[in-house]
Amino acid sequence: MESTFSFIPNIPIDAQWSQNGKTVAGGNEKGDAPNQFKKPCGLFVDDDQTMIIADFWKYRIVQWKMGDTNGQVVAGGNGKGNRLHQLNGPTDVLIDKATDSLIICDAENRRVVRWSRHSGTTQGEILIDNIDCYGLFMDDQRYLYVSDYKKHEVRRYQIGDKNGIIVAGGNGEGAGLNQLNCPTYIYVDQQQTVYVSDNWNHRVMKWNKGAKEGIVVAGG
Template sequence: MGAYVAVYTYISKTKTIASYMVMVSSFRFYRLYSKSNQAATHVIIADKIAVPRINIPANATWNQNGVTIAGGHGQGTATDQLFLPRGLFVDGDQTVVIADYWNHRIMQWKNGDTTNGQVVAGGNGEGKGLHQLQYPTDVLIGKEADSLIICDRMNERVVQWSRLSGTTQGEILIDNIDCFGLAMDEHRYLYVSDYVKHEVRRYQLGEKNGTLVAGGNGKGNDTNQLNEPAYLFVDRQQNVYVSDNRNHRVMKWNKGAKEGIVAAGGQGEGSALTQLKNPNGIFVDTLGTLYVADTYNHRVMRWTQGDKKQGTVIVGGNGKGEGANQFSGLYGFSFDRQDNLYVVDMNNDRVQRFSIE
């Protein structure tokens, strides 16, 4: 079982004094603690953001037949359907939230709810209103206010929706950005890819401009460039992994670096084990093993740390199709605390779970 990191901040009435981190075993740490040797106005608050620390064995294997846990009932707008879904996020309770792209909404499936999901953001038609979304591509659960943070792609904004019952609209966190992918580190910095500016920026919550952390040197395939960056992963050292979609590679940008390192692919578009074809979702475990959604090769790939030459197929790779061991344009994916794998099977309008063996 993977551990999780809670970021705790010691504050007074007027300013933050110190921060530290504590390892915990689940997401359930939303308690208020008083500091016994401080004045009553001083408290320690668990900032409600949890970063998964997935410890996947280096030789792990997964059942090659996935089980549909969301969608899979054809394209449509019903609550048991998805329509070309993109990104997803899995929380500590195995609740899955999904960017239901063509339905302009975010859907949630709780563990065990294999039939009907719940609309938790958008779902009010395509539009620019704060109660609407327009082709969302990614979503994460930000525990700061028990909220969803959403890349509202065609509205060129990042928005936040409360997960509290009765919420009818979101608020804009960042606007005028051609966002695609999101990530949040354990210090509560938000990372956003911009597929038009070919860059990734890091934001403090509430900040509008952000700091450039990857790309930003125009469209291209040099190591200081990106070409339509898509999904992101940020490790404990704040190194940023980027699925460099049109360059058919994954780039790693070490914190503060002016150029990236090819972590996977980069050998041109293709289906060899050295190649990728429009990669999207990415994940890095505590061993530094890189997992990649190799979208149009219809497979999930694994690159072990230090192995830049070729990866291995962990699921899929059986051609494009609708079978339990096949995908049709997979996009986002993630793991739960038991290392089970969840994959957005875009063109099959479903999410598949692959149990670890």
């Protein structure tokens, strides 16, 4: 089975970065035209550098190929709503290569949904509901990690499981090492170590697999 996981390359310690960035998607004021966004949030970059972007206030997921001047709506884009062909405030998205589908944090609808990438797809399906999700990640074993910014926790799910297990936080809102406060985006490495943007604690936390508390690795 092809891995769903994108590895971070080894970056030399003396790597040099360009002093100026360049716009690769959007940059044409806010709006709903094919070359515009309104509050783009999470994104996923595929192996061929195609970007999949959650366009929060336009209730859609946009695919943008590197070098293109316009994006393509690949999920939602049918106005704000909670029907299966609609999204409401998507905050994050990833590609599940095993099923060639998008998994989307449909935040304002309090659900995680899946949309096939096959042509002709007109609606998604609900994977997890009644969750105040914000960030998503899938590891190389196809475990899905989801942050819940109101329960102040991150859970790990097998696809099809609606309950999951807590892998970070879950001890109420707070600044203790066993707590989170509005967790948003997440990353998981090969050892299933979970890195969490702990938003209102102004820090990034690292939770080793099975740990009861995290380690502050940035900010705090």
